[in-house]
Amino acid sequence: MPTPDLLDALLDSWDRNNRILVNVLRALPSGGLEARALPGHPTVAQLLTHMSHVRLVLVEENAPEAARPVPADEWAAETDPAIIARGLEDSAAAVRGAVRGRTAQGRMLDDRYDHPLLLLQHLIWHEGYHHGQIKLALQAAGTPLPDDVAGPLTWGVWMRRR
Numbered sequence: 077m078p079t080p081d082l083l084d085a086l087l088d089s090w091d092r093n094n095r096i097l098v099n100v101l102r103a104l105p106s107g108g109l110e111a112r113a114l115p116g117h118p119t120v121a122q123l124l125t126h127m128s129h130v131r132l133v134l135v136e137e138n139a140p141e142a143a144r145p146v147p148a149d150e151w152a153a154e155t156d157p158a159i160i161a162r163g164l165e166d167s168a169a170a171v172r173g174a175v176r177g178r179t180a181q182g183r184m185l186d187d188r189y190d191h192p193l194l195l196l197q198h199l200i201w202h203e204g205y206h207h208g209q210i211k212l213a214l215q216a217a218g219t220p221l222p223d224d225v226a227g228p229l230t231w232g233v234w235m236r237r238r
């Protein structure tokens with residue numbers, strides 16, 4: 077049965093969103109981190125580090141009690157997938173803590189958004205946008221993630237029942 081606790085369900089959706097990104101990172105073909113959709117566009121590595129960075133900045137500005145250190149470089153061309161994965165996990169936990177804390181306390185965020193949950197919704201939208209760019213970059217580089225590989229790691233995480 078669906079849980080009546082909407083906060084838990086929303087935080088679960090956030091966890092799934094992050095799991096998808098880490099899944100894609102782990103499934104990248106050789107050289108995938110350096111792929112870009114067009115000359116001058118960010119690489120896959122930079123898109124992933126950017127997403128972590130944006131999360132951490134928004135938490136710092138909006139719920140400093142949940143903040144974690146923000147890396148100096150927003151678009152780091154990190155070459156170690158383990159470091160990128162750790163950044164995603166760490167920043168996802170920061171967002172989770174910020175949104176859970178403020179929602180449970182019935183407190184607005186400090187800087188933006190009409191409700192703490194909008195931080196989650198905004199980030200899921202932002203990250204779906206960049207996820208599409210990652211898929212496009214891999215295609216442009218001639219190393220696409222085939223649908224039969226990507227599907228269960230991405231759409232399936234939303235739709236599959238436990």
Ligand code: NI
Nearest residue numbers: 126130202206
């Ligand atoms: Ni962005």
